[in-house]
Amino acid sequence: MAENLLHHPITSHEEIINLIPQKEPFVFVDTLFEYTALTGVTGFTIPNENVLLDENRLIESGLIEHMAQSMSLHRGYQGSLSGQTKPKTGFIGVIKTVEIFGLPQVGEKLKTYVHILHEIMNVTSVSARTENEKGVVIATSEMKTVTVE
Template sequence: MAENLLAHPITDYEQIVNLIPQKEPFVFVDTLYEYTNLTGVTGFTVPSENVLIHEGELVESGLIEHMAQSMSLHRGYQGTLQGNSKPKTGFIGVIKTVEILANPKVGEKLKTYVEILHEIMNVTSVSARTENEKGEVIAISEMKTVTVD
Protein backbone atom coordinates (compact mmCIF):
# COMPACT_ATOMS: atom_id res chain seq x y z
CA MET A 1 0.00 0.00 0.00
CA ALA A 2 1.30 3.45 -0.92
CA GLU A 3 2.30 5.87 1.81
CA ASN A 4 0.05 8.81 2.71
CA LEU A 5 1.82 11.91 1.37
CA LEU A 6 0.00 14.36 3.66
CA ALA A 7 1.87 15.36 6.83
CA HIS A 8 -1.50 16.17 8.42
CA PRO A 9 -5.11 16.41 7.18
CA ILE A 10 -6.13 19.57 5.32
CA THR A 11 -9.15 20.97 7.15
CA ASP A 12 -8.90 24.69 6.37
CA TYR A 13 -11.99 25.54 4.33
CA GLU A 14 -10.27 28.20 2.17
CA GLN A 15 -7.46 25.78 1.33
CA ILE A 16 -9.98 23.04 0.41
CA VAL A 17 -12.01 25.40 -1.82
CA ASN A 18 -8.80 26.45 -3.59
CA LEU A 19 -8.12 22.79 -4.47
CA ILE A 20 -11.45 22.20 -6.26
CA PRO A 21 -13.11 24.04 -9.17
CA GLN A 22 -16.53 24.03 -7.46
CA LYS A 23 -17.63 27.07 -5.46
CA GLU A 24 -20.39 27.84 -2.96
CA PRO A 25 -23.17 26.91 -2.75
CA PHE A 26 -22.01 23.73 -4.46
CA VAL A 27 -19.12 22.55 -2.26
CA PHE A 28 -19.47 18.98 -0.97
CA VAL A 29 -16.04 18.32 0.60
CA ASP A 30 -14.34 19.99 3.55
CA THR A 31 -11.37 17.78 4.51
CA LEU A 32 -8.56 15.89 2.81
CA TYR A 33 -7.44 13.21 5.30
CA GLU A 34 -5.06 11.18 3.14
CA TYR A 35 -3.46 11.37 -0.28
CA THR A 36 -1.46 8.87 -2.34
CA ASN A 37 -0.97 8.93 -6.11
CA LEU A 38 -3.92 6.57 -6.65
CA THR A 39 -6.05 6.94 -3.51
CA GLY A 40 -7.48 9.58 -1.23
CA VAL A 41 -9.64 9.94 1.84
CA THR A 42 -11.90 12.97 2.10
CA GLY A 43 -14.43 14.27 4.57
CA PHE A 44 -17.64 16.27 4.57
CA THR A 45 -19.77 17.41 7.47
CA VAL A 46 -23.31 17.78 6.11
CA PRO A 47 -24.31 21.44 6.61
CA SER A 48 -27.89 22.49 7.34
CA GLU A 49 -27.93 25.15 4.63
CA ASN A 50 -26.76 22.94 1.75
CA VAL A 51 -28.72 23.20 -1.53
CA LEU A 52 -29.27 19.42 -1.65
CA ILE A 53 -30.76 18.99 1.83
CA HIS A 54 -34.34 17.74 2.03
CA GLU A 55 -36.10 17.17 5.35
CA GLY A 56 -32.82 17.22 7.26
CA GLU A 57 -30.97 14.76 5.02
CA LEU A 58 -28.51 15.02 2.15
CA VAL A 59 -30.35 13.68 -0.91
CA GLU A 60 -28.92 11.01 -3.22
CA SER A 61 -27.63 13.49 -5.81
CA GLY A 62 -25.75 15.26 -3.00
CA LEU A 63 -24.00 12.03 -2.06
CA ILE A 64 -23.07 11.40 -5.70
CA GLU A 65 -21.74 14.96 -5.97
CA HIS A 66 -19.76 14.45 -2.75
CA MET A 67 -18.14 11.32 -4.19
CA ALA A 68 -17.29 13.13 -7.44
CA GLN A 69 -15.89 16.13 -5.55
CA SER A 70 -13.82 13.75 -3.42
CA MET A 71 -12.08 12.75 -6.66
CA SER A 72 -11.84 16.41 -7.63
CA LEU A 73 -10.17 17.22 -4.30
CA HIS A 74 -7.67 14.38 -4.85
CA ARG A 75 -6.94 15.77 -8.31
CA GLY A 76 -6.62 19.32 -7.02
CA TYR A 77 -4.07 18.33 -4.40
CA GLN A 78 -2.18 16.30 -7.01
CA GLY A 79 -2.13 19.43 -9.18
CA THR A 80 -0.54 21.51 -6.40
CA LEU A 81 2.20 18.88 -6.05
CA GLN A 82 2.83 19.34 -9.78
CA GLY A 83 2.98 23.13 -9.41
CA ASN A 84 -0.49 24.03 -10.74
CA SER A 85 -1.90 27.17 -9.13
CA LYS A 86 -5.54 26.44 -9.87
CA PRO A 87 -7.55 23.22 -10.16
CA LYS A 88 -8.61 21.86 -13.52
CA THR A 89 -12.30 21.69 -14.28
CA GLY A 90 -13.88 18.28 -14.57
CA PHE A 91 -17.25 16.64 -14.73
CA ILE A 92 -18.88 13.26 -14.31
CA GLY A 93 -18.80 11.57 -17.71
CA VAL A 94 -20.45 8.26 -16.84
CA ILE A 95 -21.79 6.77 -13.63
CA LYS A 96 -21.15 3.05 -14.09
CA THR A 97 -22.66 2.00 -10.74
CA VAL A 98 -24.04 3.76 -7.72
CA GLU A 99 -25.65 2.35 -4.63
CA ILE A 100 -27.05 4.64 -1.94
CA LEU A 101 -27.66 2.69 1.25
CA ALA A 102 -28.56 5.61 3.55
CA ASN A 103 -28.95 9.37 3.38
CA PRO A 104 -26.81 11.20 5.94
CA LYS A 105 -28.45 13.68 8.27
CA VAL A 106 -27.44 17.30 8.78
CA GLY A 107 -24.39 17.44 11.04
CA GLU A 108 -23.16 13.94 10.15
CA LYS A 109 -19.48 13.57 9.30
CA LEU A 110 -18.81 11.54 6.17
CA LYS A 111 -15.55 9.91 5.15
CA THR A 112 -15.02 8.90 1.54
CA TYR A 113 -12.35 6.63 0.11
CA VAL A 114 -11.55 7.19 -3.56
CA GLU A 115 -9.34 5.06 -5.77
CA ILE A 116 -8.22 5.65 -9.33
CA LEU A 117 -8.86 2.41 -11.20
CA HIS A 118 -7.40 3.50 -14.53
CA GLU A 119 -6.76 6.57 -16.55
CA ILE A 120 -6.65 7.18 -20.28
CA MET A 121 -5.79 10.70 -21.43
CA ASN A 122 -8.29 13.00 -19.65
CA VAL A 123 -10.76 10.26 -18.62
CA THR A 124 -10.36 8.71 -15.17
CA SER A 125 -12.22 5.66 -13.89
CA VAL A 126 -12.64 5.95 -10.13
CA SER A 127 -14.34 4.04 -7.34
CA ALA A 128 -15.66 5.71 -4.20
CA ARG A 129 -16.97 4.40 -0.89
CA THR A 130 -18.62 6.72 1.63
CA GLU A 131 -18.97 5.85 5.30
CA ASN A 132 -20.83 7.60 8.09
CA GLU A 133 -19.15 8.43 11.40
CA LYS A 134 -19.98 4.95 12.74
CA GLY A 135 -17.93 3.44 9.90
CA GLU A 136 -21.02 2.09 8.13
CA VAL A 137 -20.91 2.18 4.33
CA ILE A 138 -23.73 4.45 3.12
CA ALA A 139 -22.81 4.81 -0.58
CA ILE A 140 -20.57 3.21 -3.19
CA SER A 141 -20.00 4.16 -6.79
CA GLU A 142 -17.82 3.72 -9.81
CA MET A 143 -17.73 6.55 -12.29
CA LYS A 144 -15.67 8.04 -15.06
CA THR A 145 -14.69 11.66 -14.72
CA VAL A 146 -13.48 13.86 -17.54
CA THR A 147 -10.93 16.61 -16.92
CA VAL A 148 -10.78 19.66 -19.17
CA ASP A 149 -8.18 22.43 -19.11
Protein backbone atom coordinates in the same frame (compact mmCIF):
# COMPACT_ATOMS: atom_id res chain seq x y z
CA MET B 1 0.34 0.01 -0.01
CA ALA B 2 1.45 3.50 -1.00
CA GLU B 3 2.44 5.95 1.68
CA ASN B 4 0.09 8.77 2.66
CA LEU B 5 1.78 11.94 1.35
CA LEU B 6 -0.16 14.28 3.67
CA HIS B 7 1.62 15.09 6.94
CA HIS B 8 -1.65 16.26 8.48
CA PRO B 9 -5.22 16.51 7.18
CA ILE B 10 -6.20 19.60 5.21
CA THR B 11 -9.21 21.09 6.99
CA SER B 12 -8.95 24.81 6.17
CA HIS B 13 -11.99 25.90 4.15
CA GLU B 14 -9.81 28.29 2.17
CA GLU B 15 -7.29 25.55 1.27
CA ILE B 16 -10.04 23.12 0.25
CA ILE B 17 -11.74 25.78 -1.92
CA ASN B 18 -8.40 26.45 -3.64
CA LEU B 19 -8.03 22.74 -4.50
CA ILE B 20 -11.41 22.22 -6.17
CA PRO B 21 -13.12 24.03 -9.06
CA GLN B 22 -16.51 24.06 -7.28
CA LYS B 23 -17.55 27.15 -5.31
CA GLU B 24 -20.11 27.84 -2.59
CA PRO B 25 -22.91 26.95 -2.20
CA PHE B 26 -21.99 23.84 -4.20
CA VAL B 27 -19.09 22.53 -2.11
CA PHE B 28 -19.48 18.96 -0.84
CA VAL B 29 -16.04 18.25 0.69
CA ASP B 30 -14.33 19.93 3.64
CA THR B 31 -11.35 17.73 4.54
CA LEU B 32 -8.57 15.83 2.80
CA PHE B 33 -7.43 13.18 5.31
CA GLU B 34 -5.07 11.11 3.15
CA TYR B 35 -3.50 11.29 -0.29
CA THR B 36 -1.50 8.84 -2.38
CA ALA B 37 -1.07 8.89 -6.16
CA LEU B 38 -4.01 6.48 -6.61
CA THR B 39 -6.10 6.90 -3.46
CA GLY B 40 -7.55 9.56 -1.25
CA VAL B 41 -9.66 9.88 1.86
CA THR B 42 -11.94 12.90 2.13
CA GLY B 43 -14.43 14.19 4.65
CA PHE B 44 -17.61 16.21 4.69
CA THR B 45 -19.69 17.37 7.63
CA ILE B 46 -23.16 18.09 6.26
CA PRO B 47 -24.03 21.74 6.92
CA ASN B 48 -27.64 22.72 7.67
CA GLU B 49 -27.62 25.22 4.78
CA ASN B 50 -26.64 22.63 2.15
CA VAL B 51 -28.51 23.09 -1.16
CA LEU B 52 -29.26 19.36 -1.58
CA LEU B 53 -31.13 18.62 1.63
CA ASP B 54 -34.59 17.18 2.08
CA GLU B 55 -35.99 17.07 5.63
CA ASN B 56 -32.49 17.57 7.08
CA ARG B 57 -31.01 14.67 5.09
CA LEU B 58 -28.54 14.87 2.21
CA ILE B 59 -30.39 13.58 -0.85
CA GLU B 60 -29.01 10.98 -3.27
CA SER B 61 -27.65 13.53 -5.75
CA GLY B 62 -25.82 15.21 -2.85
CA LEU B 63 -24.07 11.94 -2.00
CA ILE B 64 -23.13 11.41 -5.65
CA GLU B 65 -21.82 14.99 -5.84
CA HIS B 66 -19.82 14.42 -2.63
CA MET B 67 -18.20 11.31 -4.16
CA ALA B 68 -17.39 13.19 -7.39
CA GLN B 69 -15.96 16.16 -5.47
CA SER B 70 -13.87 13.74 -3.39
CA MET B 71 -12.23 12.73 -6.67
CA SER B 72 -11.93 16.41 -7.60
CA LEU B 73 -10.21 17.18 -4.29
CA HIS B 74 -7.76 14.30 -4.86
CA ARG B 75 -7.03 15.67 -8.35
CA GLY B 76 -6.67 19.22 -7.06
CA TYR B 77 -4.15 18.20 -4.42
CA GLN B 78 -2.24 16.19 -7.02
CA GLY B 79 -2.16 19.29 -9.24
CA SER B 80 -0.97 21.50 -6.38
CA LEU B 81 1.93 19.09 -5.76
CA SER B 82 3.01 19.57 -9.37
CA GLY B 83 2.77 23.36 -9.18
CA GLN B 84 -0.67 24.06 -10.63
CA THR B 85 -2.06 27.29 -9.22
CA LYS B 86 -5.71 26.56 -9.93
CA PRO B 87 -7.61 23.28 -10.13
CA LYS B 88 -8.66 21.91 -13.50
CA THR B 89 -12.37 21.71 -14.21
CA GLY B 90 -13.86 18.27 -14.49
CA PHE B 91 -17.25 16.66 -14.73
CA ILE B 92 -18.86 13.27 -14.34
CA GLY B 93 -18.78 11.62 -17.75
CA VAL B 94 -20.41 8.29 -16.86
CA ILE B 95 -21.78 6.84 -13.66
CA LYS B 96 -21.21 3.12 -14.09
CA THR B 97 -22.71 2.09 -10.75
CA VAL B 98 -24.08 3.83 -7.72
CA GLU B 99 -25.60 2.24 -4.65
CA ILE B 100 -27.01 4.31 -1.82
CA PHE B 101 -27.77 2.52 1.41
CA GLY B 102 -28.68 5.47 3.63
CA LEU B 103 -29.09 9.24 3.60
CA PRO B 104 -27.02 11.09 6.20
CA GLN B 105 -28.45 13.85 8.39
CA VAL B 106 -27.31 17.43 8.88
CA GLY B 107 -24.27 17.45 11.16
CA GLU B 108 -23.15 13.92 10.25
CA LYS B 109 -19.51 13.46 9.30
CA LEU B 110 -18.87 11.47 6.13
CA LYS B 111 -15.60 9.83 5.16
CA THR B 112 -15.05 8.84 1.55
CA TYR B 113 -12.37 6.58 0.11
CA VAL B 114 -11.56 7.16 -3.56
CA HIS B 115 -9.44 4.82 -5.67
CA ILE B 116 -8.33 5.57 -9.21
CA LEU B 117 -8.86 2.40 -11.23
CA HIS B 118 -7.33 3.61 -14.51
CA GLU B 119 -6.69 6.70 -16.50
CA ILE B 120 -6.62 7.27 -20.25
CA MET B 121 -5.78 10.79 -21.43
CA ASN B 122 -8.23 13.06 -19.61
CA VAL B 123 -10.70 10.34 -18.57
CA THR B 124 -10.31 8.80 -15.13
CA SER B 125 -12.18 5.75 -13.89
CA VAL B 126 -12.63 5.93 -10.12
CA SER B 127 -14.42 4.02 -7.40
CA ALA B 128 -15.68 5.64 -4.22
CA ARG B 129 -16.99 4.34 -0.90
CA THR B 130 -18.67 6.67 1.60
CA GLU B 131 -19.03 5.78 5.26
CA ASN B 132 -20.88 7.54 8.04
CA GLU B 133 -19.17 8.38 11.33
CA LYS B 134 -19.97 4.90 12.69
CA GLY B 135 -17.97 3.36 9.82
CA VAL B 136 -21.10 2.03 8.09
CA VAL B 137 -20.98 2.18 4.27
CA ILE B 138 -23.83 4.42 3.09
CA ALA B 139 -22.90 4.75 -0.60
CA THR B 140 -20.60 3.28 -3.26
CA SER B 141 -20.02 4.27 -6.85
CA GLU B 142 -17.87 3.78 -9.87
CA MET B 143 -17.69 6.64 -12.31
CA LYS B 144 -15.65 8.11 -15.09
CA THR B 145 -14.66 11.72 -14.73
CA VAL B 146 -13.46 13.93 -17.55
CA THR B 147 -10.95 16.71 -16.96
CA VAL B 148 -10.95 19.71 -19.27
CA GLU B 149 -8.02 22.08 -19.67
